[in-house]
Amino acid sequence: MSQFTEQFRRSFVIAKKNIKIYYSKGPVIIFGLVFPLFLALAYVIGRNISLKEVLPGLIGMTTFFTATSVGPSIVPWETRSKTLERLLCCPVALWTIIVGDMLSSFIFGLIISAIPLALTLVLTIEPLKFIILLFGLVIANLCFAALSVLLSAYPPTDIPATSMMLSSLVKFPLVFISGVFIPVEQLPQWGMTIASISPLTYFTDLTKQLFLNKGFYPLALDFLAVAAFAVAFIFAAVKLHEKTLAKRLS
Amino acid sequence: METAITVRDLTKHYEDVTAVDHISFEVKKGEIFGFLGPNGAGKTTTIRILTGLIRPDEGEAFVAGFDVLRNPIEAKQRIGVVPEVSNAYIDLSAWENLVLIGRLYGVPTQKLRENAMNLLKEFGLYEVKDKLVRAFSKGMKQRLLLCTALVNDPEVLFLDEPTSGLDVESARLLREKVNQYNRDGKTVFLSTHNMEEANQLCHRIAIINHGRIAAIDPPENLRAQSMELQYIEVAFNKPINPQEFSQNPNIIKAVSAGNKVRIYTANPSAVIEFLVDFAKKKRLQILSLNTMMPSLEDVFLKLIRGKEAAKQ
Numbered sequence A: 001m002s003q004f005t006e007q008f009r010r011s012f013v014i015a016k017k018n019i020k021i022y023y024s025k026g027p028v029i030i031f032g033l034v035f036p037l038f039l040a041l042a043y044v045i046g047r048n049i050s051l052k053e054v055l056p057g058l059i060g061m062t063t064f065f066t067a068t069s070v071g072p073s074i075v076p077w078e079t080r081s082k083t084l085e086r087l088l089c090c091p092v093a094l095w096t097i098i099v100g101d102m103l104s105s106f107i108f109g110l111i112i113s114a115i116p117l118a119l120t121l122v123l124t125i126e127p128l129k130f131i132i133l134l135f136g137l138v139i140a141n142l143c144f145a146a147l148s149v150l151l152s153a154y155p156p157t158d159i160p161a162t163s164m165m166l167s168s169l170v171k172f173p174l175v176f177i178s179g180v181f182i183p184v185e186q187l188p189q190w191g192m193t194i195a196s197i198s199p200l201t202y203f204t205d206l207t208k209q210l211f212l213n214k215g216f217y218p219l220a221l222d223f224l225a226v227a228a229f230a231v232a233f234i235f236a237a238v239k240l241h242e243k244t245l246a247k248r249l250s
Numbered sequence B: 001m002e003t004a005i006t007v008r009d010l011t012k013h014y015e016d017v018t019a020v021d022h023i024s025f026e027v028k029k030g031e032i033f034g035f036l037g038p039n040g041a042g043k044t045t046t047i048r049i050l051t052g053l054i055r056p057d058e059g060e061a062f063v064a065g066f067d068v069l070r071n072p073i074e075a076k077q078r079i080g081v082v083p084e085v086s087n088a089y090i091d092l093s094a095w096e097n098l099v100l101i102g103r104l105y106g107v108p109t110q111k112l113r114e115n116a117m118n119l120l121k122e123f124g125l126y127e128v129k130d131k132l133v134r135a136f137s138k139g140m141k142q143r144l145l146l147c148t149a150l151v152n153d154p155e156v157l158f159l160d161e162p163t164s165g166l167d168v169e170s171a172r173l174l175r176e177k178v179n180q181y182n183r184d185g186k187t188v189f190l191s192t193h194n195m196e197e198a199n200q201l202c203h204r205i206a207i208i209n210h211g212r213i214a215a216i217d218p219p220e221n222l223r224a225q226s227m228e229l230q231y232i233e234v235a236f237n238k239p240i241n242p243q244e245f246s247q248n249p250n251i252i253k254a255v256s257a258g259n260k261v262r263i264y265t266a267n268p269s270a271v272i273e274f275l276v277d278f279a280k281k282k283r284l285q286i287l288s289l290n291t292m293m294p295s296l297e298d299v300f301l302k303l304i305r306g307k308e309a310a311k312q
């Protein structure tokens, strides 16, 4: 157990390093800040609906894009710059490094989440709902951050742009089927089925419950689903990276 | 004598090559042990297994008293590594690099500051400690990598071709530091394809080729093993046909080399007596006479060729 805590502490050391190095990298700024900002503007402008109606989709979308912006590029980047091998020589498990990468992606998402969170305060939201939203945001950011690190595991490329592009191929379709643009209940049967395997669906549903009092799934299920996806992504990311790691050492 | 590294039957296959082929050896505490071999011999693969980066297909390895396969974290905690392909973080300063690695080893803050400070001073990087590593020369980067490998006071130090690509001056400093570290009773495991480096630094050398160990011995013994590779160079005041020496049973081979004759022999003293007699008889003057020991390079090539010939 003590070895586990020590390793977890070292994950934070890795996360701190990532924050110093990768937050200011071009692709992170573009995919994590510029892009969600314009997407958010495009989403809001020209739609004649109230802030309350806009916010659920907006929060879902921005959280999803910001929390997944750091994760995909770290491991390819470190493979390319040959720092990965140096890191692996240290007394850290592979999961320690992977969790560290997730943490840095998670913290990035969390910081940017403060913006939509501040917007909700304009709406004079009930305190209880605000707290539920806060919890939701934490779990969702973790879930998306884990997904983004998972997406960097395969293929074991050493080109950050490739990993960014491939993860975008997964991210965009997910946004379209997750109730951000089209509510889940308006989807055909097959659409609903696909929507149900996207973690973003449950998070968007969660925010809809809070702002509009109408959700497709029960609130508890939304929470449970996002949390379950988070756990699954964390385990899958560690396992898949373990599998592809040898290919990164050349 | 306690052992710092124990390796038994270590084997690693890649798709179509056997990178490491059932190798076994022991490294004593306080020893500088060299892994000498040509490109693709399996040096890096061995070091990666010993430092817990990749898992072997067969065999076992113990480092600093811990089973590398069962307990990699504990083993890694006690070693320092300069991998062959590795870099410091160029977006961090030298100081930040050291602190990062130190923290990953769990070195307490106060101790870490002390170690980092001393190492940077010792390796001449103190003045540039707050500069981004991006601006460092290759030699400075390599020195920094050695600093990061030492920041946790390791018991065993692994160096994979630490001086390759460095100029003479930087390489010399690096070797000096390795020696100094070793004088404190620490163990060093290094790989190189530079004979002279192995000769100067190592207490014992393992010669590895195609994933197999051809010999393990101190450098002097390795040379002694190949006594037939020693030769005498003699110069007379008149040109001589080397064929004239072929009758002597002590002489393996005689060839001319410039104005000298190079005589290969396992028995130099007998050949020297013979040459003196020869000069007297033929009324020649000996201008110079030198006995040359085989270089490690000769030994190396002989061992490797020998093994290859034996395989066919």
Ligand SMILES: Nc1ncnc2c1ncn2[C@@H]1O[C@H](COP(=O)(O)OP(=O)(O)OP(=O)(O)O)[C@@H](O)[C@H]1O
Pocket: A246, A247, A249, A250, B014, B015, B017, B018, B019, B037, B038, B039, B040, B041, B042, B043, B044, B045, B046, B084, B193
């Ligand atoms: N990741 C890998 N995938 C496939 N083959 C590999 C891999 N790593 C090493 N090899 C092969 O294993 C053999 C040993 O390689 P290794 O890197 O251990 O040699 P080395 O002695 O370190 O050589 P060098 O002096 O060039 O560094 C080589 O034939 C190499 O091609």
Ligand SMILES: [Mg+2]
Pocket: B043, B044, B045, B084, B160
């Ligand atoms: Mg090598």
